[in-house]
Amino acid sequence: MAENQSTSEQLSSAQKLALFVLLGAQFMLSVDFSILNVALPQMGEGVGLSLADLPWVASAYALPAAGFTLLFGRIADLFGRRRLFLTGIGLLTVASLLGGFATNAAMLLSARVLQGFANAIAIPAAMALLITTVADERARARVLGLNGALLSGGFTVGALVGGSLVSALDWRWAFWINVPVAVAIMVLTPLVIKESVRPAGVKLDVPGAVTVTAGLLALVYGVSMQSWIALVVGAVLIAAFWFVELRAKAPLVSLTLLNRPNIKWGNYGGIVAFVMASGVNFGLTLYMQDVLKLAPFTTGLVFGVPGLVAVVAGVVAGRMIGRYGYRNVLAVGLLVQGLTTVPLLLTGTSTTPSLAVIVPSLFLMYFGHVTAVVAYTVTATSGLEDSQQGLATGLATLAQQIAVTIGIPIFGALVATRTDVLDGVHFAMQVQVVVILVSVALIWIGLRDRVVPAGPAAAERQEPVPTAEAQQPAPVPVSRNVSENTV
Template structure:
């Protein structure tokens, strides 16, 4: 009797391993540097003469272009070549990091941070779309994105644990200079290993769409940071105009048919909720330092152990998605994330609460990174190769907007209460409720649809891509 044939698990070639090393190394570098710079903020401000009130602009100068231009650069990567945009972003990052490291005044420093934000908006969607278009086999793609999530978490963890030591031993300028050798190494290796990955023929740019979406996102992010009502109205008007432009544009920047796909729509909504969790970390930092009176060093160590669990989650999540599908893993990860935060709502002012904080953060971070991998796979599924830059640009735009908006929103909620502890409790309650309700909505929003009815409803000009067929088979 013939033995049953089973396909062996896909194996990476040497070239694919080197591509992974380059693309994941770039993401690790950016996340570690972001974390190191957060630790160094007071020293950076003092070094260039920024007042305490001006410190938030060191982060905001980076966040505005990183959030506002990611979607545009993601689409440009599809049109003009992903490798080209990735390498251009690395060149800009090198120059911006040198400028920041040598900055002698606040103006130069903030300019360097803005240029770093532009470089991030260029490199991250290009790198992610190179990953999703290079590793197209569904299970391998899920594992690669899981490894990406693990290394991003490792970058944040390494930055938090080593940032203070690095800045103390050297100087705040090391937070900028550390990027330069890594970026130069990537620029030397990448051209010979990574193919273009773009669609340079039939290049048509949607200038009205680019202007309205970029202006709308910049205004919206600025409104959140500065709590500016006029900017909020301008942002809403421009984003509404963008939607109308895309309905009529002959070569839209973000085709509305893509934005209406359940995987893209619900995947990106999940990303907004998942990265809202960054505000929980901020709230817990306030709790540990302001309520319990712990030092920044001890606070970093408390976050360090859960950070290691997050690294493990990134590796495990890719395998779970290969076995159970992205819908189940995404919703399960969000549910774990929300339930893990729930005990933190009832913390008191005594240090005995650390017995709850550490395991809750460990479980919560595991669910958080599992959710990140799940939403990334979900939001980039079902699209053909030539639209992967747009899909990854959307996911990264979602991530940047959520990270930028989360802390101001939850901080405003916390400020409605009289005491610091009760304000933290209220903010965490809102976070838990948002996460768990959203998990339920996403579960139903991503439920399998009737294939024949869905095909009949699709316009003739919107054929299903090969990636969508693979996703349907995997689910």
């Protein structure tokens, strides 16, 4: 049995090459995102954007990235994932060149919009190609864990290297740095990745695509710009999308798919993980610079060094999922992320004692966060046919995009309920702990009785194996074991 297990997990040379290209693309995208965030002030100054208008640089990216992810994930299923992946990487190359040569705000914002579209096109297709390249679910869990490690590593590398790169050269290199890598990916992809099989006779649900895309755009805009009108419009459009899908012959998103416990609760876990991570990072940044008066570079080091543990978490998460099941790993990962927020409530106005609390807490928090992120990705993409993976990964990516977009405004609103910054940050973190504890309980209940037995011991207990709809990866042996994004 062990011999067959080992054989089933071996990857061919072609699979390894395909994974190398796809994982390299994911790493490039995370580095690019992180470096651009570091360079935001210099970008604004370089093209004449005021401090008040600087958030538009982020929003110009976030709107298409979140609004069109689900649509392009489904298009990848219907018209070819490799084709969409190459289109996204090609568009990213053009956008990066345009951004690097920007001489005014309009050019810069246009480049960011194109980058958002590029990510919405490329990421769901890349994730679907990753998942379908590896048929064995044990190996697939380890590949997703490795993907998570590289995404986390990319964010950390971008944060640590970005400031030095921009300072030594120019903010334009924050755009140009990924161009040669993107070109190499476009050259290699047709050589090592086969086109996905396109389902016959299935058409794109245009009414569903229009309503959900417009609804998501309105919701993301409403959160980013704090517009209640946009939020109401978005909610109405999402409700309209629901009714459209009930009557569609070939719906964009099958409501049966959305009702699967692993899809529903997996993506909910991802939203919680990313909302809380983006919120606490924002809160700690505000606290360290406003209360402790730390320089931005020092603040980056405080985040960057503990962020290295996220790479380790991504590597081992796939192994843990195979051994203990995605329900257990997702719940425990979120629990660790939440409970390690508690020591941060002890921070005060003294720098050294506060950093002595923050740094160890971040090490554990990032480990729990990335473990939960890998687990939610596996949860939300398990037990599906290959023809549905583009849609499933689109949903998982959408959960991340929306969570990152709303995390900071929510945390900021909680901080603003207190007149003192330190009190506000502490209050927001208290709310975070409560939300995570409640969410862990909901996920634990929602995924109950859907756990594949882990290892021979479970087989001896003759526990039932779940149906394909609820099945998760089989046990992963203790050999070498994938977003984002993660921290």
